[in-house]
Amino acid sequence: MDDENIEKEAEKKENLDKTTEKQILSAAKRIFHVKGLDGARMQEIADEAGINKAMLHYYFRSKENLFEAIFNEDCVGFFAKLQELISVDLPLLAKIEYFVENYIDLLLKNSYIPAFILNEIHHNPERIKNVFIEKGIHPGNRFIEDIRSAISLGIINPIDPRQLIINIIALCIFPVVARPIVSTVLNFDDDSYTKFIESRKKEVSKFIINSIKIN
Amino acid sequence: MDDENIEKEAEKKENLDKTTEKQILSAAKRIFHVKGLDGARMQEIADEAGINKAMLHYYFRSKENLFEAIFNEDCVGFFAKLQELISVDLPLLAKIEYFVENYIDLLLKNSYIPAFILNEIHHNPERIKNVFIEKGIHPGNRFIEDIRSAISLGIINPIDPRQLIINIIALCIFPVVARPIVSTVLNFDDDSYTKFIESRKKEVSKFIINSIKIN
DNA sequence: GAATGGTTTAACCAACTGGTTAACACAAAA
């Protein structure tokens, strides 16, 4: 491969992130995340992507198709990451610490995603089933086994593993999803609220482990 | 007041619950709760109320006005109830038990409200500020004092009272808001999921108190 | 340099949306 070819390859690779299709997807993501399926306008997405509205239909045929592309990608990415975090090979209590810290971090870096997914599922609960069926995602099972075994080993107090999992996830997600309410009620500005959630990385795992650990 | 008048008064009172305005409000509530502001159609609300679409505008002038009537009523009712629950005169740990049990009960009986409020605030965060400013709602302050005093009395472990409040509310609300996801992931049917949340009335307060109580 | 085929555009369209209007119904007041 001579210099010229190398150059061309590099150029191609650079442009991969800027194909029309990817531009549409990233613009659509930004609009859908903020306005939701019903609130988003195809024209607005086209403007955001800096292209003609007809292009959206050329690449994705319909608004519903474009939306599903975003929604499914977000869901798969989000649940895959969750699955990855709970699959790390650590003893239960350390795993909980690891999970909480990294999950809150993930949430802070993708703060629109949880509310977006929750909203859209609330308006159309069938969607989530499609994602799980088509994409074959089954988070949780591994974690349930870890909890059962920690209970029988006398490491933690008996608890329904499903209740514990819900508790862990609730404590991580809620402050992100309810951010506008909580920060208003507790008089936080944007920056101090982010710090407040940051501090939950330690606080939440302390709170959970205090509750379940046998001394 | 003779018999005839008494009869008329009774009739009036009965019809109070069935005035056109109330019919509109209850129909609009059902539609907005399920479809949200952007997804709801004025025609659909009119059909649901069994009246002409022009009546909606006769009574509420615009979709936004009608929506705000519902949204504000829901918010005020919801936060007022929350405030009532945390204002009961009990020692902290008993208060937490009392709160969790009654709050989860409230959530189960109004299962659309939390997701509805969260969704609409996510699409328009300004809304919540209007509610708090106009209606003068300030939940939480009383509870924060209770927590501080329980810490200094050595009843519970030191914890940022705001963190504890968020934890309590998160543990109650999340399973209701994320119901479609959780019940799909954990393979619940509708009935068993309701029972699962019912059982959290005891589980959650146990979980919290285990975590903070000094033995 | 003509033909090819994927990409892009401006103009267009039918259906829908929130909102208006003018006429009508009807009970209470005059």
Place this chain on the structure above:
DNA sequence: TTTTGTGTTAACCAGTTGGTTAAACCATTC
């Protein structure tokens, strides 16, 4: 009985929406 004001309706309207189309563009192939 007439008047008046509130409640109600069907028909209508202008603006918006998702979606289409036919022509133009442009790099590649022959």
